[in-house]
Amino acid sequence: MKSVLGSLVAFCIFAAPAAAATVTNKDGATVVLTVVENGSRMEIVLDAGGSETLCPTGCFVTLPNGDRIALDGGENVEIQNGSAVIK
Amino acid sequence: MRIFNFPFYLLLLLALWSASAPASAVAQDQPRAAVEGQAEKLNETIDKGRTDLAAARSRIDALKQQVAAYANDDARLVDLKAEVEEATRTIIAISVSLRPRFEAIKSRLAELGDPPAEGQPPEADIVTSERKQLGAERSLINALTGEAEDLSISATSLSNQITDIRRRLFTETLFKRSDISVDSFNIAGKALVAEMADLQRAFGSWIKFVWKFKRLPLLTAVLLSLFAAMIFLVGSYRLFGHFTHRDRTVVDPPYIARLSFAFWSTMIQTLSLVAFLASSFFFMNSFNVLRADIAPIISSALGFTGAVYFVGRLTHAVFAPGRPDWRLVRVSNTGAHQLDWAILAMAFVSGVDYVFSGISEALGSPVILTVMKSFAASLVVGLILFIISFLRPVLAVSGDPEERGRPWPRLMAILLRLTGVALVVACVTGYVGLARFVATQIVLTGAVVATMYIGILCGKAVGKRGAFAETRLGVYLGARYGLGPVALDQIGLAAGLGIYAFALMTGVPLILLSWGFQVGDLEQWAYRLFTEIRIGNISISLMSILGGVLLFVFGLLMTRWLQKWIDGNVMDRSQVDAGVRNSVKTGVGYLGVAVAGLIGISAAGLDLSSFALVAGALSLGVGFGLQNIVSNFVSGLILLVERPFKVGDWVVTGTTEGFVKRISVRATEIETFQRQSIMVPNSLFINASVGNWTHRNKLGRADISVVVSYDSDPRRIMQLLKEIAEGHPKVLRNPAPMAIFSAFGEATMTFELRAYLADIVNGGEVRNDLRLAIFERFRQEGLGMPFKKEDGVPKDPPEEDETREPLPEAKPEPRPAPVVNAQSGKSIG
Numbered sequence: 001m002k003s004v005l006g007s008l009v010a011f012c013i014f015a016a017p018a019a020a021a022t023v024t025n026k027d028g029a030t031v032v033l034t035v036v037e038n039g040s041r042m043e044i045v046l047d048a049g050g051s052e053t054l055c056p057t058g059c060f061v062t063l064p065n066g067d068r069i070a071l072d073g074g075e076n077v078e079i080q081n082g083s084a085v086i087k
Numbered sequence: 088m089r090i091f092n093f094p095f096y097l098l099l100l101l102a103l104w105s106a107s108a109p110a111s112a113v114a115q116d117q118p119r120a121a122v123e124g125q126a127e128k129l130n131e132t133i134d135k136g137r138t139d140l141a142a143a144r145s146r147i148d149a150l151k152q153q154v155a156a157y158a159n160d161d162a163r164l165v166d167l168k169a170e171v172e173e174a175t176r177t178i179i180a181i182s183v184s185l186r187p188r189f190e191a192i193k194s195r196l197a198e199l200g201d202p203p204a205e206g207q208p209p210e211a212d213i214v215t216s217e218r219k220q221l222g223a224e225r226s227l228i229n230a231l232t233g234e235a236e237d238l239s240i241s242a243t244s245l246s247n248q249i250t251d252i253r254r255r256l257f258t259e260t261l262f263k264r265s266d267i268s269v270d271s272f273n274i275a276g277k278a279l280v281a282e283m284a285d286l287q288r289a290f291g292s293w294i295k296f297v298w299k300f301k302r303l304p305l306l307t308a309v310l311l312s313l314f315a316a317m318i319f320l321v322g323s324y325r326l327f328g329h330f331t332h333r334d335r336t337v338v339d340p341p342y343i344a345r346l347s348f349a350f351w352s353t354m355i356q357t358l359s360l361v362a363f364l365a366s367s368f369f370f371m372n373s374f375n376v377l378r379a380d381i382a383p384i385i386s387s388a389l390g391f392t393g394a395v396y397f398v399g400r401l402t403h404a405v406f407a408p409g410r411p412d413w414r415l416v417r418v419s420n421t422g423a424h425q426l427d428w429a430i431l432a433m434a435f436v437s438g439v440d441y442v443f444s445g446i447s448e449a450l451g452s453p454v455i456l457t458v459m460k461s462f463a464a465s466l467v468v469g470l471i472l473f474i475i476s477f478l479r480p481v482l483a484v485s486g487d488p489e490e491r492g493r494p495w496p497r498l499m500a501i502l503l504r505l506t507g508v509a510l511v512v513a514c515v516t517g518y519v520g521l522a523r524f525v526a527t528q529i530v531l532t533g534a535v536v537a538t539m540y541i542g543i544l545c546g547k548a549v550g551k552r553g554a555f556a557e558t559r560l561g562v563y564l565g566a567r568y569g570l571g572p573v574a575l576d577q578i579g580l581a582a583g584l585g586i587y588a589f590a591l592m593t594g595v596p597l598i599l600l601s602w603g604f605q606v607g608d609l610e611q612w613a614y615r616l617f618t619e620i621r622i623g624n625i626s627i628s629l630m631s632i633l634g635g636v637l638l639f640v641f642g643l644l645m646t647r648w649l650q651k652w653i654d655g656n657v658m659d660r661s662q663v664d665a666g667v668r669n670s671v672k673t674g675v676g677y678l679g680v681a682v683a684g685l686i687g688i689s690a691a692g693l694d695l696s697s698f699a700l701v702a703g704a705l706s707l708g709v710g711f712g713l714q715n716i717v718s719n720f721v722s723g724l725i726l727l728v729e730r731p732f733k734v735g736d737w738v739v740t741g742t743t744e745g746f747v748k749r750i751s752v753r754a755t756e757i758e759t760f761q762r763q764s765i766m767v768p769n770s771l772f773i774n775a776s777v778g779n780w781t782h783r784n785k786l787g788r789a790d791i792s793v794v795v796s797y798d799s800d801p802r803r804i805m806q807l808l809k810e811i812a813e814g815h816p817k818v819l820r821n822p823a824p825m826a827i828f829s830a831f832g833e834a835t836m837t838f839e840l841r842a843y844l845a846d847i848v849n850g851g852e853v854r855n856d857l858r859l860a861i862f863e864r865f866r867q868e869g870l871g872m873p874f875k876k877e878d879g880v881p882k883d884p885p886e887e888d889e890t891r892e893p894l895p896e897a898k899p900e901p902r903p904a905p906v907v908n909a910q911s912g913k914s915i916g
Contacts, residue, residue, distance in 0.1 A: 030299070032296070032300075035292075036236050036239065036240060038243055038380075038450065038451055039239070039240050039241075039243025039244045039246070039247060039451070040243075040289075040378070040379055040380035041240070041379070042289065042296070042380070043292070043300075044292045044295075044296070045292070045295045045296050045299045045300070052292075053288075054288065054292075056284075058175075058176065058183075059179075060179075060182065060232065060235065060236040060239065066229070067189075067193075067225075067229055068229050068232035068233055068236065069182075069186060069189065070179050070183045070185070070186060070232060070235065070236075071179075072176075072179050072180065072183050083193065086190065
């Protein structure tokens with residue numbers, strides 16, 4: 001039991017979230033991205049200059065200009081003029 | 088799984104990137120050549136993506152079929168889920184492989200710039216066509232990514248479906264052993280961290296989005312649901328308010344007050360909260376505030392709040408930790424506090440388990456996480472039960488709640504301890520599903536059964552003789568509507584039964600639901616109960632029987648109305664004879680009842696043709712046993728048609744004489760002159776002769792015999808008698824009264840005065856007057872004394888008390904012998 005608890009605690013401390021994609025809004029206005037992750041569609045709100053970490057398991061993002069891109073984690077995405085720049 | 092595969096994807100990504108990067112570089116340097124060469128390459132990439140996607144789609148379709156085929160095989164499902172996840176990743180990888188091309192197209196488009204505006208010099212054709220082509224490819228890739236997106240959604244939902252099936256297998260298969268080891272704790276821990284991160288992200292993005300764009304609907308939903316709860320709360324407080332607070336002035340409240348307080352305060356407050364929770368979920372759902380992945384989490388959290396509140400409310404009402412005199416069970420103060428907390432803790436733990444499984448379900452977390460959460464929850468419930476068994480909650484012998492209580496009764500303590508230990512053992516040995524079921528049921532079924540029991544006790548207490556009149560509601564009703572103790576007692580009985588029904592009808596379905604029956608099953612049962620109960624070959628439908636009864640009652644009411652209408656309007660105005668009126672009324676009544684009965688029977692779904700058999704059997708019975716009843720009934724019908732007498736007539740049959748009060752189906756009610764009611768079977772009126780003094784008219788003859796001694800002059804006597812009769816106002820002139828010398832006695836002459844009256848009902852009074860007049864006149868005239876006192880009794884004394892009268896008569900009362908028919912009874916004899 002002790003070892004079980006120990007490993008649990010250790011895990012909780014050291015477990016870092018899996019590599020996720022970071023999206024930053026470089027535009028002057030708030031943008032809404034539609035993200036499909038884990039089978040569910042959700043709207044993500046990004047304020048001007050705001051940044052959000054999303055989809056550690058890979059996802060599809062629909063950008064304000066209508067383009068769709070797929071992310072598999074680890075990307076750095078910047079939103080400029082409603083379009084995505086992936087770095 | 089994800090972590091192991093990560094390097095592979097990195098490699099794949101790198102490979103794809105390196106394959107496409109030079110091409111885009113070339114494209115930037117040599118626009119023209121690149122466009123030509125790239126077009127093919129691009130098409131190649133897109134084509135490859137398309138074929139890969141098609142392959143992934145067919146793979147997922149195949150997996151779907153396999154999932155359906157192996158829905159009961161847990162091990163197989165685990166493999167299938169891994170395959171589905173692999174496929175999902177492939178789909179993302181395919182889409183990611185399109186991205187470099189997409190980037191290239193975008194940057195090339197940026198280089199080419201916008202098409203020239205109106206009035207600007209036109210650009211070269213080649214540029215226009217390149218832009219056009221690039222644009223077309225861009226939308227092609229977008230469309231392909233969209234397809235991939237949809238496919239990934241369906242793949243993920245398949246994966247979640249598998250998890251759901253497995254979770255259901257876990258919760259529904261009680262005796263399935265789950266593997267409990269250090270390793271499984273590790274996996275579950277990782278899954279828990281991932282789940283929490285997922286939850287945070289999903290919830291965070293939802294809250295942020297809702298707050299930014301759907302603030303108004305959210306607030307409206309909350310406000311509306313608060314409003315709904317307020318309406319419910321205020322309404323129920325107005326109705327049952329006096330049940331839901333403890334009267335501080337009452338020192339030792341009666342048991343019924345404590346019970347109704349416990350029942351109503353639990354019910355009303357829980358139902359108000361449930362109304363709030365349900366309406367807020369409903370409004371948020373209808374205002375589209377909820378997202379598909381958030382809705383189940385919210386609903387399970389709301390369910391958790393409602394259930395824990397219910398259990399808390401109930402235990403607080405039963406144990407009343409702060410108010411020993413309002414306590415329903417005999418426990419000490421400390422015991423009440425401890426039990427209150429312990430039960431609330433168990434409810435809380437079970438509720439948290441429920442919410443967590445809702446979250447796991449919504450986020451598609453692995454089954455092992457559900458198992459581990461249930462493991463923890465059942466373990467805690469088991470430990471709490473174990474600890475409870477060592478408490479000393481039972482009221483001390485002295486009955487003082489402040490004193491330290493006694494331990495549980497032996498059996499109870501052993502039961503609690505055993506259950507606690509069994510739960511812990513089941514958890515540790517891996518029967519988590521069983522432990523979870525038992526732990527949940529202890530809390531949930533226990534709470535529902537306790538409420539039901541309180542409700543039934545409450546109904547019993549209210550239904551007790553005279554108890555309702557003492558309740559506040561009873562006092563109020565009595566004062567408001569002026570109800571007597573009998574009416575209040577009947578209301579109390581009805582209220583008691585109503586409370587029974589309410590407690591059973593809410594409790595039993597709740598218990599069945601918590602045991603895993605579906606709402607649909609219950610509905611179907613209830614439906615079948617009301618529509619079709621099969622006993623052998625006979626199917627009975629409560630619904631149609633009820634409908635039949637209702638139709639019958641309706642027919643009866645219609646008949647009564649028709650009777651009243653015909654009697655009061657039609658026949659009253661047409662001056663119909665009262666006897667006919669009565670006969671028609673009764674006849675219409677019989678007819679109406681028969682028709683209503685037939686309609687009711689047909690509506691109840693009973694086949695009338697099957698009655699033929701019954702009728703056959705009955706006719707045999709009629710031949711023997713029911714003969715009399717049927718003969719009386721038929722006689723009654725004949726009486727109605729023939730009308731030898733009507734209500735109010737003065738009839739004589741056999742030894743019975745009196746006024747007819749009522750003619751009913753079997754018997755006729757006759758009230759004698761002594762006001763005794765006699766039921767004369769109708770057949771007697773048909774089979775024997777019936778005398779009726781008032782059949783056609785009320786004309787009748789009153790006879791008075793007068794006995795005089797031989798000293799008197801008979802002619803003078805006859806004249807006097809006639810004069811006396813003519814002098815009476817109620818004696819008819821025509822036919823004229825007559826006096827008759829009717830007999831010679833040994834020492835007396837007998838005369839008879841026969842006087843005709845318009846209304847024979849007045850006969851007694853007239854006879855009395857006449858006798859008085861005869862006596863007085865004879866004394867005046869010196870006629871008299873038919874015999875001396877020493878002569879002894881007359882030859883044929885009519886009645887003892889009249890023998891000593893100076894002028895005794897043969898008959899004190901008009902008691903004509905039964906005559907063959909009414910008419911001859913009144914003829915001049």
